[in-house]
Amino acid sequence: MPAVDPVTDLANRFTNDLEVCRREDLDFEIASELNEIASAFAGSKDPKIVSVDFQPAYNAVNHHCEMYELVERRTDCLVLRRGGLFSLDIELNQRAALATEQQVKLYFSFGPRPNVEKGTQGLLVVTGKTKIEKTHDDWDVKLVKESGRKATIEVQIPTDAPVGVWKVAAEVTRRNQPGERHLRRFDTHVYILFNPWNEHDGTYLPEEKMREEYVLAAVGKVFVGSYPHTRGRHWAFGQFDDAVLPACMLLLEKSGVLAEARGDPVRVSRALSKMVNSNDDAGLLVGKWDGEYEDGRAPAKWLGSIEIMETYLRTRQSVKYGQCWVFAACLNTICRALGIPCRVVTNFASAHDTNVSLSIDEYFDEDGDQIEANDRYVNPAGIRDSIWNFHVWNDVWMARPDLPDGFGGWQVIDATPQETSDGSYQCGPASHEAIRQGRVDLKYDVPFVLAEVNADVVRWQEDDHAEGGFKKLATQTSSVGRLILTKEPGPVAPGGFFESDREDITWDYKPPEGTRAERVSILSAARRTRTARQVFDMPSEAKEDVSFKIEDRDQIPIGDDFSVTITATNTSSEVRTINVVMTCASMYYTGAKAHTIKRTDGEMHLEPNETKTMSMEVYxxxxxxxxxxxxxxxxxxxxxxxxxxxxxxxEDNLEVHKPDITIEVLGPAVATKAVPIRVSFDNPIPLLLKECQLKLDGPGLMRPKTVELENIAPKGKMKFEMNLYPKKAVEGTLIVQFNSKQLCNLTGAKKIVVTDA
Incomplete structure (x- = not known):
């Protein structure tokens, strides 16, 4: 029989486990099996191991892992954090006397070729000592108590142990006497995770409030929109769902990171940024930005990570489709599940610098008309510089022993496949402090992230006499990285604009715009890059004596008309004639145009010191x-x-506002009881809504669900009632989304506190 590929074998085990989680007769089967083993060993004089109780629920509490559903639903699954102690009970077929009569050994193994020297195997001998004596970075064991045929021991996990699924075996022999060796290998999955509660772990995060948010919070927000009009989109991270940890382990197994290297959060987080996209290793999500999603799901129609992770685990195929906020939200789920503190970060007016010039270059012909395409600066894939309305990535918290002192803490990782790094579509971890200081010499991918948040916008004009055929007209130094947001620690606020739970972390990435420190940072970075030096050393040649201002709008309700208005002031003592082109288009969030809505051009004649306006009406x-x-x-x-x-x-960016969905709890929210809810909204447009669908998700409250609805009348009201059936007391957030052929992406969220019966 041909050997089974390790990745396939692991995937088979995980999918089988997922089915077992749904079965109700598991405990009965395990109890029956133990009774059979005890009967078989009853007449033996040699010591035998009848059972090992890994106490998953008890140990989970001590390791801040009690929220993982695997612990609740499986008696053969242990979720632990490295650097902690965990307890287990060993039952023998005779009276337990481990210090004098029996010798017990425990084997903890990880990866295809476990090795003590490489840190992928722990070999422990229970000697009878009652104290942990070895240092935090080594395996150790102590005897806690003996009672009849049972012995309770505690095991110390090294603080640098590789993260993943460990196998365990136990062996017993007579102490100092020849006899039969009895070895039992267990099917128990021992998940060992990073430990941000332990000061010796590379992910240690000292503040409890930050750990509650960046490790334990299962629902949060992804900020979207365009500067300065932002809003928080609720997302169910669901890192404790029973499908998530197995899916995380499958991704790590496919990443190519050696087993002995999986204790390093730097290497693990970098590998995860590669595995969340499908570009290199058939990872979690396929990215698509062209608006054609018929063979999958549109990125905007995901509510959370659980459905994506479970689909990947079951099918072992990349899920269709994702865009930056979906990549980042799923990466956030994975990092938190593994114990790496993580947050979702949105950069508004985010630069995509294709040639490491630290500038976004715009080109104009000799007549001043913008050139749509220019091959002067493009990357090997033919992608040109651009500025996205927003771009979403992740911050992860960790020490950086591979960098000079002072560069630990928050690090950027980005799973959206934009540019390759070391031959793969991965990005980071890039130190915040390195980005702030312009230290583009420090790994990983600092130049790319620095450009995203602080590139200059440079305008060029064709000139046959200039080097390279272009002269530099002007430079804008504050158009990129206008606002960088994340959700602050604490409760999730209701949706809307400028909500109270948003945290502005712009100055964590760069000094305030226009300050000397900010210019020193970007110029320091430019000096380290040949392409950037050429751009920044060239002087600007534009003569600017007319000032312009475009009217700024926050948003418009769907169905309203609006206008585009430009004001021009001639500050010179001479007549100025201005050719004006106004365009209005629907946009993808990447800044790419979807459809032209309206266009007009005209001419403004300005006398000295005169001010005029021009408008275009959009209906x-x-x-x-x-x-x-x-x-x-x-x-x-x-x-x-x-x-x-x-x-x-x-330019002016605005968002067409759609009504929020209202969620009402119609009765008491009690665990194991039906909790009635009502979901409703008013149709804001004079069209019949067809092919209506409601999506719901709420970790701890319900699993992801889709409900088909009847047509909704023009200007009519949608109302839907259903019951939730929460299994335990929880403070959860229910997230809903409505889609139809005529009206899409209406959302709502409601905090629901479920009490014990």
Whole structure:
């Protein structure tokens, strides 16, 4: 019979375990098996191991792991954190006297070739000592008590143990006497995780409030929108679901990271940033940005990570589809599940610098018209510089022993496949402090992240006399990294704009814009890169004596009309003639245009010191059918002054606002009882809503669910009632989303506190 691939074998075990979790007769089967073993060993004079009780529930509490569903549903699954002690009971077929009569050995093994020297095997001999004597980075064992045929022992896990699923075996012989050796290998899965509660662990996070948020919080937010109009999108991370840990282990197994290296949070987090996308190793999610999602699910229609993780575990195929916030939210789930403190971070006006110039380059011809495509600076894949409305990645907390002192703490990792690093689509961990200081010489991928948050925008114009055929017109130093947000520690606030649970961490990434420290940081980085030096050393040549301002809007309710308005002021003593082009388009969040909504051009004649305005009206009928994911509309105004070389471009980003979904709890929320809820909203448009669907998710309250609904009348009301059946007392958040053919991505969330019966 051909050998089974280790990854396939592990996947088979995990999917079988998932089915076992759903069975109700597991405890009865295990009890019956133990009775049979005890009967078989009853007449033996040699010591035999009847059973080992790994006390999963008791040990989980002591390791801050009691929330993992695997512990609740499986008696043969242990979830622990390295650096801690865990207890187990060994039952023999005779009176237990481990210090004098029997010798017990325990074997903990990890990976395909367990080795004590490489840290992938622990060999422990129970000698009868009652204290842990070895240091925190070594395996150790002590005897706690003996009672009849049972002995209770405690095991110390090293603080640098590899993270993953360990195998365990126990052996007993007569002490100092020849006799039969009895070895039992157990099917028990011993999950060993990182331990941010232990000061010797590389992920140690000293503040309890931060651990509660960045390790234990199962529901949070991903901030989306466009600067300055942001909103928090609720997401069910669900890191304690019974499908998540097995899926995490399968991803790690496929990552190629050696077993002995899986105790290093730097290498593990870097590998995870690769495995969440499917570009290299058939990882978790397939990325797609073109709006065509018929053979999968549109990224905007995911509510949480659980369904994605379970689908991957069951099918062993990359799930379709994801975009940056889905990649980041799933990576957040995986890191928290493994014990790496993690948060989701959104950078508004995020630069994609393709050539490490630390600049985003825009090009114009000799007449001042913007050139759509230019091959001067593109990456090998043909991708040009761009600025995304927002981009989402993750911060992970860890020590950085591979860097100089002072560069530990928060580190950026990014699972969205944008650029390769060391030959794979992975990014980070990049130290916050290295990004702030412009230390592009420190690994990993600091130049790319630095450009995302602090690149300059440089405008170039064709010039046959300039080196390279272009002269630099002007530089904007504050257009990138306008706002960087994450959810702050604490309760999840209701949805909306400028909600109370958002935390501005912009200055964690860079000094305040315009300060000397900020310029020193970016120029210091530029000096270390040849391409950047060329860009930053070239002087600007634009003469600017007309000031422009585009009217700024927050949002508009769906169905409303709006206008695009530009104001120009001539500050010179001469006449200025301005060619104006106004365009309005629906946009993908990457800044790429989806559909042109409206366009107009004209000319403004300004006398010295004169101010004028120009407007373009945009009606509901113009934009309704052209909206795409996130309902973003970008208005762009390009102004070229005929008498000078001045070229100005301004933009306004707005979001078309859709009504929030209302969630009501109609009765007491009691564990094991039906909890009635009502979901409703008013249809804001004069169209019949067809192919209606409601998605619900709430870790601890319910598993992900999809409900088909009847058509909803124009300007009518949607109302749906159902029951939740929470199994235990919990403070959970129910997240809902409505989609139809005519109206998509309506969302709502409700905190529900379930009490004991």
């Amino acid at each position: 509901y009928s113009d934009y309704y059918s052209k909206l795409v994911d996130h309902d973003l509309i970008k208005s762009i105004v390009i102004c070229n002054v005929q008498e000078t070389t001045q070229c100005w471009g301004g």
